[in-house]
Amino acid sequence: MQIVTALEELREVRLRLPGLVGFVPTMGYLHAGHMSLVKQAKVESASVVASIFVNPSQFGPQEDFAAYPRDLERDLNLLEAAGCDLVWTPTPEIMYPSGHQTWITVEEITKPLEGAMRPGHFRGVATVVAMLFNAVQPQRAYFGQKDAQQLAVIRRMTRDLNFSIKIIGCPTMRESDGLAMSSRNTYLNPAERQAANVLYLALSIAKVAFENGQREAEKLHQTMSEVLVKEPLARVQYISCADPDSLQELHGRVERALLSMAVYIGKTRLIDNIILFQEGNYASHD
Numbered sequence: 001m002q003i004v005t006a007l008e009e010l011r012e013v014r015l016r017l018p019g020l021v022g023f024v025p026t027m028g029y030l031h032a033g034h035m036s037l038v039k040q041a042k043v044e045s046a047s048v049v050a051s052i053f054v055n056p057s058q059f060g061p062q063e064d065f066a067a068y069p070r071d072l073e074r075d076l077n078l079l080e081a082a083g084c085d086l087v088w089t090p091t092p093e094i095m096y097p098s099g100h101q102t103w104i105t106v107e108e109i110t111k112p113l114e115g116a117m118r119p120g121h122f123r124g125v126a127t128v129v130a131m132l133f134n135a136v137q138p139q140r141a142y143f144g145q146k147d148a149q150q151l152a153v154i155r156r157m158t159r160d161l162n163f164s165i166k167i168i169g170c171p172t173m174r175e176s177d178g179l180a181m182s183s184r185n186t187y188l189n190p191a192e193r194q195a196a197n198v199l200y201l202a203l204s205i206a207k208v209a210f211e212n213g214q215r216e217a218e219k220l221h222q223t224m225s226e227v228l229v230k231e232p233l234a235r236v237q238y239i240s241c242a243d244p245d246s247l248q249e250l251h252g253r254v255e256r257a258l259l260s261m262a263v264y265i266g267k268t269r270l271i272d273n274i275i276l277f278q279e280g281n282y283a284s285h286d
Helices: 007-015 034-044 072-081 122-137 148-160 183-187 190-195 196-212 217-228
Strands: 002-004 020-025 047-052 085-090 140-144 168-169 235-244 256-265 269-275
Touching: 007 085, 007 122, 020 034, 020 122, 034 047, 034 072, 034 140, 034 168, 047 072, 047 122, 072 122, 122 140, 122 148, 140 148, 148 168, 148 256, 183 269, 190 196, 196 217, 196 256, 196 269, 217 256
Parallel strands: 002 085, 020 047, 020 140, 047 085, 140 168
Antiparallel strands: 235 256, 256 269
């Protein structure tokens, strides 16, 4: 496995990689969710490139950029063990050199959900992903379903800007009790870690209700809310039952829906989601 930092060196090494290139962009502090993306890329690609970059432009002024967990040596060991061929570890100065003033804004799809709670977040995400795509020049890129809106935004940007890259969404990886894997889970103390299970519990109960014939968006929303309110350590920021493509809130009867939520457990903000669909009415983007 080769490790490069300079953009010029990345481009030189990238030209020597054989065959179709699969790309896994990360912010580091890797867990089994990230590694599942690398493993899928390894199956589907001749060469696999990963990047490790904690992107400052997607963090708001009150968010945890400085405290975001980092362990580069551990990350590199995990990527090498998974068979990654090349890792790019750019610095903020490489990604945002002095005088940088070009930004990408994806319009409507960034306005609800995470976009409403974190102004400017998706401008930072779209811009850095476009720069990573331009630098790495992959044919495929792999993202987790846990960040459902991010996945939707990147798909929209890729289509709108004519990137010749196939965006692959991969299933959310979960702990044995259902908690979605996230680097931010390390912030939770033992009591909070137990309380965090309530996110997946709320989604799962709503999913069972849907499968048992409850198709009203408002009822599904209410079901999730009733579960979350019973957990004293949980503070709900939003609950959503939205169209999986447009991310607009749904009303009345639904056949497909993205159920998602952002919940503070103590001081830690967690997100999770699942997609519901009636058999015969689901078409994958992948």
